[in-house]
Amino acid sequence: MQILGSGGPRINPDRASTSYLLWIGSQAKVLIDAGGGAFLRFGQSRANLGDLSLVAISHLHPDHVSDLPALLWTGQSSRKQPLPITGPSGNEGVPALPAFLSRLFDSKLGAFQVLGPTLGGPPVAGAEGGIRLEVGVADVAKPEPTVVFDKDGLMVTALGIPHGAVPTLAYRVQTRNVSIVFSSDQTGTNPRFTDFAKGANVLIMHMNIAAGAKSPLHASPGVVGRIAQEAGVGRLLVSHINPGFDLDAAVAELKQSYTGPLTVGADLQCTPVQ
Numbered sequence: 001m002q003i004l005g006s007g008g009p010r011i012n013p014d015r016a017s018t019s020y021l022l023w024i025g026s027q028a029k030v031l032i033d034a035g036g037g038a039f040l041r042f043g044q045s046r047a048n049l050g051d052l053s054l055v056a057i058s059h060l061h062p063d064h065v066s067d068l069p070a071l072l073w074t075g076q077s078s079r080k081q082p083l084p085i086t087g088p089s090g091n092e093g094v095p096a097l098p099a100f101l102s103r104l105f106d107s108k109l110g111a112f113q114v115l116g117p118t119l120g121g122p123p124v125a126g127a128e129g130g131i132r133l134e135v136g137v138a139d140v141a142k143p144e145p146t147v148v149f150d151k152d153g154l155m156v157t158a159l160g161i162p163h164g165a166v167p168t169l170a171y172r173v174q175t176r177n178v179s180i181v182f183s184s185d186q187t188g189t190n191p192r193f194t195d196f197a198k199g200a201n202v203l204i205m206h207m208n209i210a211a212g213a214k215s216p217l218h219a220s221p222g223v224v225g226r227i228a229q230e231a232g233v234g235r236l237l238v239s240h241i242n243p244g245f246d247l248d249a250a251v252a253e254l255k256q257s258y259t260g261p262l263t264v265g266a267d268l269q270c271t272p273v274q
């Protein structure tokens with residue numbers, strides 16, 4: 001598992017916004033989120049778009065999706081077969097992933113009409129049309145996990161998690177008897193998430209607020225630690241870190257409830273999963 005972006009929404013000299021790559025052998029197979037800076041980090045990782053089996057989007061905050069158009073604006077030589085992409089259902093304040101993509105890429109009404117071919121629109125003469133997408137969606141209100149991908153020994157499930165009013169999904173990727181769980185942004189108040197993360201070899205959680213702080217959007221470091229401890233994961237990796245954040249104090253609070261192996265995320269850092 002490689003981190004492309006270990007930062008959050010704040011402007012950051014060292015960290016791109018959220019993005020992760022799951023490598024299997026020498027191929028990058030799953031891209032989770034594509035926040036600002038993911039385009040550059042994807043290039044630095046030497047991953048190939050043609051190798052990806054799935055792009056999984058957790059939610060539609062800009063720090064998780066703003067580099068998606070940049071990544072997709074490439075010629076057919078990068079990838080000929082359609083690219084599965086999945087993401088959350090919507091509500092009155094946020095579109096579902098399919099509507100979000102239409103608003104971006106529709107060849108008549110989209111913001112990036114030049115990317116119309118990503119959704120099956122006609123190519124624009126002389127321009128790179130982008131990679132053809134195969135769009136899926138998972139209902140965030142469903143209490144049980146949804147299987148969003150199951151092919152070639154790679155299974156990905158999604159579970160709705162609380163992140164203010166923004167429909168948000170956590171993902172669990174299982175392959176070759178190992179599992180990695182991507183928590184995304186969440187308050188940690190869906191008790192089903194602990195079961196969803198149970199026994200994962202690596203659990204990636206977002207530590208976005210300071211020790212002792214409260215937020216309607218994010219879990220405190222103590223809650224992050226408690227969830228990892230209760231889920232009995234092999235390793236906890238914390239990410240989504242903004243500048244000016246007192247990391248040492250947050251890690252100290254987290255360690256009051258979590259006693260297992262811990263990694264503080266950094267861009268392009270790789271964590272072997274076995």
Ligand SMILES: [Zn+2]
Pocket residue numbers: 008009018061063064185240
């Ligand atoms: Zn975020």
Ligand SMILES: [Zn+2]
Pocket residue numbers: 059061163185
């Ligand atoms: Zn968010």
